[in-house]
Amino acid sequence: MSELHMKGYMLELLASRDAMWDYDVADAVMREYGLSGGYWHGTVRLTLTDLFSSGLLDELETTIDPAKSDGEEKLLFKFRLNDFGRERMRQSGLAVTA
Secondary structure (H helix, E strand, C coil): CCCCCHHHHHHHHHHCCCCCCCCCCCHHHHHHCEEEEEEHHHHHHHHHHHHHHHCCEEEEEEEEEECCCCCCCEEEEEEEHHHHHHHHHHHHCCCCCC
């Protein structure tokens, strides 16, 4: 289990990849922290929305794919950490080379 708080882990995860769909981020976070269920999946999606609204992430693509959202028609988002997000990570001590 990661010693980082969930938001920090999500930023580091996105920093290590070019881009990720929200459901892939949720799966990775839930695996890392040993969580399961709709509550935690929704919490990760809400946290991604917060990071996007704060200007740390760019939204690259959206889609609706019931196969990726438990059979429901939900809007899914693909995010990438942007330069501002990398700078804020460095400033906060989350990553030296993010």
